[in-house]
Amino acid sequence: MPAPLDRPAADDTRPPLVRTEGDRRTLEFTPGDVQSEMLVSRPDALVLEYTRAMMCFALFVPDPRHIVMVGLGGGSLAKFCHRHFPRARITVLEIRDDVIALRDQFCLPPDDARLRILHCDAADYLARMPGCCDVLLVDGFDTQGLPSDLASSAFYGACRRALHPGGVLVANIFTYDPQYASALQRLRAAFDGRLAWFARIAGNNRILFAARPGHPGARPGRGERLLAWMARKEGRGLGWSNRLLARLLVAWLARRRA
Numbered sequence: 001m002p003a004p005l006d007r008p009a010a011d012d013t014r015p016p017l018v019r020t021e022g023d024r025r026t027l028e029f030t031p032g033d034v035q036s037e038m039l040v041s042r043p044d045a046l047v048l049e050y051t052r053a054m055m056c057f058a059l060f061v062p063d064p065r066h067i068v069m070v071g072l073g074g075g076s077l078a079k080f081c082h083r084h085f086p087r088a089r090i091t092v093l094e095i096r097d098d099v100i101a102l103r104d105q106f107c108l109p110p111d112d113a114r115l116r117i118l119h120c121d122a123a124d125y126l127a128r129m130p131g132c133c134d135v136l137l138v139d140g141f142d143t144q145g146l147p148s149d150l151a152s153s154a155f156y157g158a159c160r161r162a163l164h165p166g167g168v169l170v171a172n173i174f175t176y177d178p179q180y181a182s183a184l185q186r187l188r189a190a191f192d193g194r195l196a197w198f199a200r201i202a203g204n205n206r207i208l209f210a211a212r213p214g215h216p217g218a219r220p221g222r223g224e225r226l227l228a229w230m231a232r233k234e235g236r237g238l239g240w241s242n243r244l245l246a247r248l249l250v251a252w253l254a255r256r257r258a
Contacts, residue, residue, distance in 0.1 A: 003091045010180070015098055015142065018105055027074040027102065029143050036074025036106070043107035044079045047253075050172055050205035051076050052246040056198065057135050057187060058253060060168045060211065060223030068133040068162065070122040070141035070150065072099055076105040082115050083252045090115045091133070093122035095140075099111045123149045127158040134167040151183040156190035163212040166221050196230035198240030201246060 017028040018042070027036040037047040046052050054077060057064075065088055067081050072094035082090050094100050095120050109115060122140060126132075136159055140150050149155060151173075159169050170178065172182055173204070188195045191210035201207060211227045215219055220228070230236050237245075 015104065016096075016100060023189050025074075027099075027106070027214070029141070032213045035141065036076055038074055038076065038106055039224040044083050046080055047249055048076070049204035049243065049246075050207060052078075052250045053198065053202040053205065053207040053254065054137055054139065054170050054172060054208070054240075055080070055250050056201075057168050057170050057209070058135070058249060060227055061135050061166075061228055062210065062223075064133075064135045066091070066133040067135045067137065068126075069093065070126075070136070070138045072103075072117060073139065075103060075108040077137060077139065078115065079106075079108060080250075080253075083111060085258055086114075088114070092117045093120050093125055093154055094118070095121055100142070109175050109190045121149075123152075123155050125152050125157065126155070130161040131164055132162050136163055136165045136167065138171040139170065145177045146179050146183065148179065151186065153186045153190065156187050159192050160210075160212050165212055165218075166224050168206075168223065168227065169210045169212075171210075173208065173211045175204050175206050184208070194228060196227055196240040197235055198245070199235035200235050201237075201242040 012208060016029060019026050019028065025040055026034045029035055032254045039045050039047060046055065064085060065089050067085065067088050069077055069092045070088070072092050074076065077089055078092050081088060094117060098119055100119055103117065111117060131200050138150065138159065140147060164170060172185055187208060190210070195208060195210045197206055197208050209227055211224050214224055
């Protein structure tokens with residue numbers, strides 16, 4: 001396994017801002033632009049709609065062994081997966097050391113046999129780690145939005161190679177991001193058109209799902225078949241029912257290990 005890359009934060013980044021108002025604690029990269037939100041009384045809960053939508057990977061890979069996350073933020077997804085997927089290892093790739101330094105304020109558990117938070121460049125790291133995970137959550141942003149390094153053909157190709165056969169990528173992209181259309185095209189090309197999403201599940205956040213095919217000649221698994229069916233149409237379901245689905249799924253996952 002390659003060592004984490006010691007990359008400093010980009011020169012044009014400003015220190016992240018943490019605000020606490022009552023039971024609500026937020027992380028902001030620019031004032032007023034909430035990147036992550038936590039309930040102080042329930043630090044493992046998923047507060048923001050898009051985080052619940054990203055957990056829909058469990059429909060395709062219900063029992064992952066290794067979940068890799070690009071972008072730490074306030075650690076909402078890392079905390080939830082660490083608590084409610086007790087058989088999974090969680091590896092988080094975060095380029096900003098000043099974000100990692102806030103882990104205690106957002107009640108992230110210390111690194112252990114199942115959780116590692118690495119200070120590294122995710123694009124470089126994934127390129128060196130083929131076949132390392134069965135779920136890959138891409139939720140990396142900077143002050144300008146989606147970094148170009150996380151929207152390139154090379155990056156999406158590395159994401160595909162980093163997945164086990166049958167593994168699933170989940171990418172969070174804002175529909176108003178200037179790179180949205182080109183990123184969508186590159187992601188679709190990297191995964192041979194196996195790209196799907198739930199319609200209007202998280203406002204302006206488009207949560208994209210893509211699968212690496214299983215071994216040649218092997219019968220596709222349930223998750224791969226479901227995603228292939230979803231990919232036949234752009235944007236499955238209705239907004240209200242998709243949001244309800246995400247809420248119910250997260251509630252069910254939370255009950256597995258409350």
